[in-house]
Amino acid sequence: MIARRLVFLFPGFxxxxxxxxxxxxxxxxxxxxxxxxxxxxxxxxxxSPSGGGRFAMPVTASGAGWRTETEIVFCDxxxxxxxxxxxxxxxxxxxxxxxxxxxxxxxxFFRYCRVSWRYALFFLFPIVVLLATLAAGVVVALLxxxxxxxxxxxxxxxxxxxxxxxxxxxxxxxRLHLLTAMDDWAFAYDLCRGGNAALDARVAIYRRxxxxxxxxxxxxxxxxxxxxxxxxxxVVALAGALAEVRGRHPEIAVLTVGSSLLKTALHPAAQTQRxxxxxxxxxxxxxxxxxxxxxxxxxxxxxxxxxxxxxxxxRTPFVRRISLRKLVKPETFKRVKRNxxxxxxxxxxxxxxxxxFSFHMLLLGPLSMQTFTxxxxxxxxxxxxxxxxxxxxxxxxxMMDAVR
Numbered sequence: 001m002i003a004r005r006l007v008f009l010f011p012g013f014x015x016x017x018x019x020x021x022x023x024x025x026x027x028x029x030x031x032x033x034x035x036x037x038x039x040x041x042x043x044x045x046x047x048s049p050s051g052g053g054r055f056a057m058p059v060t061a062s063g064a065g066w067r068t069e070t071e072i073v074f075c076d077x078x079x080x081x082x083x084x085x086x087x088x089x090x091x092x093x094x095x096x097x098x099x100x101x102x103x104x105x106x107x108x109f110f111r112y113c114r115v116s117w118r119y120a121l122f123f124l125f126p127i128v129v130l131l132a133t134l135a136a137g138v139v140v141a142l143l144x145x146x147x148x149x150x151x152x153x154x155x156x157x158x159x160x161x162x163x164x165x166x167x168x169x170x171x172x173x174x175r176l177h178l179l180t181a182m183d184d185w186a187f188a189y190d191l192c193r194g195g196n197a198a199l200d201a202r203v204a205i206y207r208r209x210x211x212x213x214x215x216x217x218x219x220x221x222x223x224x225x226x227x228x229x230x231x232x233x234x235v236v237a238l239a240g241a242l243a244e245v246r247g248r249h250p251e252i253a254v255l256t257v258g259s260s261l262l263k264t265a266l267h268p269a270a271q272t273q274r275x276x277x278x279x280x281x282x283x284x285x286x287x288x289x290x291x292x293x294x295x296x297x298x299x300x301x302x303x304x305x306x307x308x309x310x311x312x313x314x315r316t317p318f319v320r321r322i323s324l325r326k327l328v329k330p331e332t333f334k335r336v337k338r339n340x341x342x343x344x345x346x347x348x349x350x351x352x353x354x355x356x357f358s359f360h361m362l363l364l365g366p367l368s369m370q371t372f373t374x375x376x377x378x379x380x381x382x383x384x385x386x387x388x389x390x391x392x393x394x395x396x397x398x399m400m401d402a403v404r
Contacts (some may be wrong), residue, residue, distance in 0.1 A: 001366040001382065005070040006219040006250070008238075009363075012228025012258070012345070013184050015085045016078045018055050022346075025072070025360070029059065031350025032360035036383055038063040040364060059364055064380045066366040073213065076207045076232065080198055084183040086088055093130070093169070096182025099189035100127060103156075103267065111266040116300040119263070126181045129172050137165030138346075177341055184229070191232055192267040203237050210241035214249045221368055222252045225359075227348045228298065231261040232273055239276035242284055253369035254280060254288040254317075257347040257359060258299040261322045262308055274309055279304045282314030289373040290317050291347065291357065293324045295337070298344040318373050326355040354379065 011021050026042055033040045041060040055074040060067070076120070084092070103109050103123070112120040139146075141161030149183030172178040190196035214222065226234035238254070262327050265273040280286050305317045324343060325333050329352045336342040351358045356377035362369070365383055372378055 002068055002221050002368050003366075004219045004221075004223070005363070006067060006072055006213060006217045006222045006233070007072045007363050008075055008206075008213075008222075008224045009072055010075045010206075010224075010226035010230030010234040010237075011078065011348070012260070013081060013187060013260055014224075014345075015080065015081045015180065015183075018076045018078060019073060021074060021076050022055055023056065025074075027062075028348065028350035029360040029364060031352065032358045033061065033362075034200055035354055036063070036350050036358065036361055036365070038361070038365070038383075049298065061361075063366075064382065068364060068366050070131050070364050071219070072211065072363070075209070075230075075233070075237065077199070077230075080196070080202060081187065082210045083182065083198075084187060085180070089173075089179060091170075092179050092182050092186070095189075096126065096179075096184075097188040099182075099185040102189055102193075106268050108267045112262075112313075115262060115266065115303050116154035119300050120298050122297050126178060129178055130169075130174060133165050133168040133172060136168055137161040140164045140259070142321060148344055150332055160372040184267070188229065188232075188264050188267075191229075192269045192273075194263050203233055204240075206233065206237035208246070210237055211244035211274045214245050214252075217250060218249050222250045223255055223363060223369055224252065225255040225363060226255070226259065227256075228258050228344065229260040231256045231259040231262065232264045232270075235261065235276040235280060239279040242279065252284075252286050253371075253373075254286055255291070255362070255369060256288070256305065257291040258293070258296055258344055259290055259305065260299060261305055262300045262303055265309055274311075277306055277309060278311055278314075281311055281317065285315040287315070287369060287373060288317035289320055289369060291322060291348070293322050294343050295324050296347070297340045320357075320373070320376060323355070326353060327357065328352045 009025070016024070029040050039062055043058060055076065057072045057074070059070045059072055062068070084281070087095070100123070109120065109123055114124055138161060141154070144157050146149065169178065173180075179218065187199075190197045190199055194200060210224075224234055224238050234254070235254075261273070261277075264270050265277065280288065287304060290305050292299055294301060304319055306312070306314070307316060324346045327346060332352060336346070348359050350360065356379060358378055361378055361383065362372055366379055367380060367383060371380065
């Protein structure tokens with residue numbers, strides 16, 4: 001059992017500042033604890049970042065026969081994402097379109113098709129929406145000519161077409177998160193090509209923070225946990241920190257959930273990210289568990305963080321596949337199943353049902369990452385014993401398996 005743990009948590013791409021990220025984690029941890037008949041204790045609410053988006057928070061979790069103290073270091077970049085969201089809408093669309101065009105021109109999109117065709121469909125989503133809004137505006141602008149009227153009607157039809165396009169784009173942004181998706185691709189473009197000095201500086205801060213804490217911690221286990229696009233930053237920061245650490249350090253495990261690492265690592269310009277994966281897998285041979293779900297269309301289902309990049313040596317990451325449906329009540333899943341952005345966040349949301357996976361209990365509970373990775377479930381003693389029941393088996397093979 002793990003009594004002391006250190007966690008570096010990299011959230012996914014979402015326009016949330018550090019206080020809201022911390023509050024979401026507290027809320028999710030409380031839900032998970034209630035589900036698993038455990039208790040969690042947090043410090044008073046103080047969301048003042050310690051610089052560069054970082055925020056450290058000690059959490060104590062306990063249950064029948066166990067107690068685990070975990071320090072969560074939030075390696076947040078939500079403030080940088082909010083800078084993208086603060087740009088004028090037209091600029092957000094243009095920079096997002098530039099990024100999408102670049103990912104096609106460099107062949108990255110076609111690598112998506114080879115590695116995970118479902119993610120290729122997600123790539124096409126903003127393109128289809130944008131083309132639909134433009135097509136509607138063009139139809140309105142050309143309507144007089146289509147009806148055989150004089151071209152002079154263009155004085156009102158063209159402006160009206162522009163209004164229709166703008167209105168539909170705004171509606172798509174509200175209902176389908178179009179502008180956030182465009183920011184996401186612009187962010188990924190900058191991450192690959194080094195187009196944002198603030199982003200590079202933030203990764204450097206994470207690297208130094210991780211190196212300093214690794215050198216000083218007495219934790220039994222260190223977990224670098226990342227959701228979605230946070231995995232792209234996490235691997236670079238971790239590889240850099242390992243190069244700076246002198247002497248021994250605790251066991252380090254990598255946990256990626258709903259990972260979008262391959263979104264950027266498959267880009268030809270992302271050599272630094274691929275080298276970081278090589279360092280973690282081949283040079284350092286760290287335990288790496290990548291959690292995926294079939295119902296999540298935003299991550300690379302049936303991929304592997306290393307072998308999909310052509311890295312076949314070293315300690316190949318384990319891939320664990322779970323069912324998001326089993327994490328929540330049936331009525332909750334029915335409500336969110338058509339909102340793929342919401343489904344994608346379920347990896348790091350609180351669970352409503354006891355199953356094989358809980359992000360918060362995995363980071364705060366007594367079981368080690370090694371145990372979860374090998375067993376394929378957290379429903380093992382002492383967690384299973386808190387409810388007085390026998391341990392449940394790992395999920396069905398088609399939903400959860402290990403890829404070596």
